[in-house]
Amino acid sequence: NAGVTQTPKFRVLKTGQSMTLLCAQDMNHEYMYWYRQDPGMGLRLIHYSVGEGTTAKGEVPDGYNVSRLKKQNFLLGLESAAPSQTSVYFCASGALGQLSYGYTFGSGTRLTVV
Amino acid sequence: AQSVTQLGSHVSVSEGALVLLRCNYSSSVPPYLFWYVQYPNQGLQLLLKYTTGATLVKGINGFEAEFKKSETSFHLTKPSAHMSDAAEYFCAVSEESLGNRKLIWGLGTSLAVNP
Numbered sequence: 372n373a374g375v376t377q378t379p380k381f382r383v384l385k386t387g388q389s390m391t392l393l394c395a396q397d398m399n400h401e402y403m404y405w406y407r408q409d410p411g412m413g414l415r416l417i418h419y420s421v422g423e424g425t426t427a428k429g430e431v432p433d434g435y436n437v438s439r440l441k442k443q444n445f446l447l448g449l450e451s452a453a454p455s456q457t458s459v460y461f462c463a464s465g466a467l468g469q470l471s472y473g474y475t476f477g478s479g480t481r482l483t484v485v
Numbered sequence: 486a487q488s489v490t491q492l493g494s495h496v497s498v499s500e501g502a503l504v505l506l507r508c509n510y511s512s513s514v515p516p517y518l519f520w521y522v523q524y525p526n527q528g529l530q531l532l533l534k535y536t537t538g539a540t541l542v543k544g545i546n547g548f549e550a551e552f553k554k555s556e557t558s559f560h561l562t563k564p565s566a567h568m569s570d571a572a573e574y575f576c577a578v579s580e581e582s583l584g585n586r587k588l589i590w591g592l593g594t595s596l597a598v599n600p
Contacts (some may be wrong), residue, residue, distance in 0.1 A: 375528075402586060404587075411494070411592070412592065413575070413590050413591065413592035413593050414529075414575070414590045414593075416587065419585075419587065421585050421586075427585065461528055461529070463529075465586065473519050473521075473531050473534055473577075473579075473588070474529075474531075474588060476521075476528035476529040476530065477528050478527055478528040479526075479527070479528050
């Protein structure tokens with residue numbers, strides 16, 4: 372009954388370092404999403420995926436890359452971290468054809484870039 | 486494109502008072518509407534949703550919302566606030582385009598409950 376699991380929960384990076392955030396869901400959901408949350412700016416969609424092997428850009432994709440090699444996993448990569456990427460990152464998933472169901476969210480990753 | 490407006494980024498109420506969080510949306514088709522709650526240092530969880538049918542929707546923790554098509558609103562209410570209701574609340578509308586589905590989010594309303 373895990374739902375959506377994000378790892379790690381916290382991370383501090385130096386400018387220019389790279390890292391990968393992992394999102395795993397056990398609900399067999401087709402759709403997966405990466406958001407960032409910043410004070411006063413709500414949730415902004417970074418990238419999303421409508422199925423295994425597919426990805427698409429959201430509102431704020433610059434500086435991030437994603438991969439969905441397995442249906443249950445959605446990875447978010449930062450190739451060269453910048454202080455502007457300091458944020459809380461949330462992963463979410465949703466079921467195919469179930470617009471009315473909403474999303475299931477992970478508990479977030481708090482990333483600080485110094 | 487659809488949009489969601491939450492009036493008031495911060496709302497403060499006294500314990501036991503009525504909670505009213507406002508949400509207006511723009512949509513050219515009948516919408517699916519959602520309210521999510523985010524407690525401090527946690528992810529978002531679904532509070533309630535409107536899909537079809539009854540326009541007054543009941544959710545968890547005593548919250549409810551009413552879909553008013555004529556006003557394009559989906560305001561969230563709770564008759565009596567509790568300290569544990571202090572959280573961030575997000576309104577969202579579901580959008581589907583070219584087979585891809587997304588939720589369009591409001592900016593959120595932070596609810597403070599004073600003793």
